[in-house]
Amino acid sequence: xxxxxxxxxxxxxxxxxxxxxxxxxxxxxxxxxxxxxxxxxxxxxxxxxxxxxxxxxxxxxxxxxxxxxxxxxxxxxxxxxxxxxxxxxxxxxxxxxxxxxxxxxxxxxxxxxxxxxxxxxxxxxxxxxxxxxxxxxxxxxxxxxxxxxxxxxxxxxxxxxxxxxxxxxxxxxxxxxxxxxxxxxxxxxxxxxxxxxxxxxxxxxxxxxxxxxxxxxxxxxxxxxxxxxxxxxxxxxxxxxxxxxxxxxxxxxxxxxxxxxxxxxxxxxxxxxxxxxxxxxxxxxxxxxxxxxxxxxxxxxxxxxxxxxxxxxxxxxxxxxxxxxxxxxxxxxxxxxxxxxxxxxxxxx
Amino acid sequence: xxxxxxxxxxxxxxxxxxxxxxxxxxxxxxxxxxxxxxxxxxxxxxxxx
Numbered sequence: 432x433x434x435x436x437x438x439x440x441x442x443x444x445x446x447x448x449x450x451x452x453x454x455x456x457x458x459x460x461x462x463x464x465x466x467x468x469x470x471x472x473x474x475x476x477x478x479x480x481x482x483x484x485x486x487x488x489x490x491x492x493x494x495x496x497x498x499x500x501x502x503x504x505x506x507x508x509x510x511x512x513x514x515x516x517x518x519x520x521x522x523x524x525x526x527x528x529x530x531x532x533x534x535x536x537x538x539x540x541x542x543x544x545x546x547x548x549x550x551x552x553x554x555x556x557x558x559x560x561x562x563x564x565x566x567x568x569x570x571x572x573x574x575x576x577x578x579x580x581x582x583x584x585x586x587x588x589x590x591x592x593x594x595x596x597x598x599x600x601x602x603x604x605x606x607x608x609x610x611x612x613x614x615x616x617x618x619x620x621x622x623x624x625x626x627x628x629x630x631x632x633x634x635x636x637x638x639x640x641x642x643x644x645x646x647x648x649x650x651x652x653x654x655x656x657x658x659x660x661x662x663x664x665x666x667x668x669x670x671x672x673x674x675x676x677x678x679x680x681x682x683x684x685x686x687x688x689x690x691x692x693x694x695x696x697x698x699x700x701x702x703x704x705x706x707x708x709x710x711x712x713x714x715x716x717x718x719x720x721x722x723x724x725x726x727x728x729x730x731x732x733x734x735x736x737x738x739x740x741x742x743x744x745x746x747x748x749x750x751x752x753x754x755x756x757x758x759x760x761x762x763x764x765x766x767x768x769x770x771x772x773x774x775x776x777x778x779x780x
Numbered sequence: 781x782x783x784x785x786x787x788x789x790x791x792x793x794x795x796x797x798x799x800x801x802x803x804x805x806x807x808x809x810x811x812x813x814x815x816x817x818x819x820x821x822x823x824x825x826x827x828x829x
Contacts, residue, residue, distance in 0.1 A: 562806060562807075562810065563807070563810050563811065563812070596782065596785075599781075599782075599785060603785075603788070606792060606793075606796060609796075610796055610799065610800060610803075613800050613803070613804065614800075614803050614804075614807070617803060617804045617807035617808070618807050621807060621808065621811065622807070622811045622812070625814050630804070630808050633804060634804065637800050637804065641793060641796060641797035641800065642797075644789065644793035644796075644797075645793050645794055645797060647789075648786070648789050648790035648793060649790075651786050651789075651790070652790060655783060655786060655787075683783075686783075687783070688782065688783055689783075705781075705782060710781055710782055710785070711781075712781065
């Protein structure tokens, strides 16, 4: 986290992430182009300029599929949370690779003086009424436009200006972009390349992305059903002994947002489970250096009052707590952000 | 993620999965046979991107 906005707030983890990412992208593109130079069944050797179009396109599609797997994987298992930490750089790099793919296609037409054909294919309305023969380049261009909006607004400055819910809603356009890109491949390369690799790779990527999202959604459904409050409106969290030190138990009222109840030694505090940064699940994080730390990007809050330590100014809503008959209970009505509400566990517990 | 965001995900993804399955299956089944597609010189502009 940062007290101000910087173009890129580098740290060791982000540099490692980006170096590995760029190395993998370079290795994929180089391997694709080198292996692609092998003569085909007809003895022809593909041209470098054709191979680079295919290599960058395949790389962008694979990157997009991987990016979409990170979210649900992190929901299914915390082991994948490190991948989520710098996902935005992954996304911006994927946009750059996709944009280069588009540029190489355009260059292919320009070099051959065939730009008018490219344009005609896009504006010929007859083609838009067909399924096979639909202008798949239009699907690619639409994907690029969505990608551009997402890459351009990916910075925390825009997140702050737009607010997390609106920013998230805009960035959910990635799902539409992914559907478009799958059909771009299905109605493009799959129509003339009869190698089984294309449909198998397409089905594997799209199938994995969809299956992971559906599985993560089913897992979340159980917790979203919520816990019925007791007659006096309080919700049981569990005995202090059942709460792991430095971790949280997450509870929810039926139809309500989730509450993260943390234990830090003898202290118990309840805050909203929505991080002020990107609405990340703070309750799945842990207490580091005395602060609740969001697992997504490391934003921190004090357990006592949900405030970020100075000089940061973010605040989370807190919740009243009590211990009744040896059970920690939380009241589902949120207190104003930054209100002190933590309690101490009695010495005998 | 907010509850509304999770609910949107839960509704959206099965729909996307079905649409993609239908779209890719149709594109695979309806694609012209190799003999027909070979009328396009390789690499054809339509087949590059």
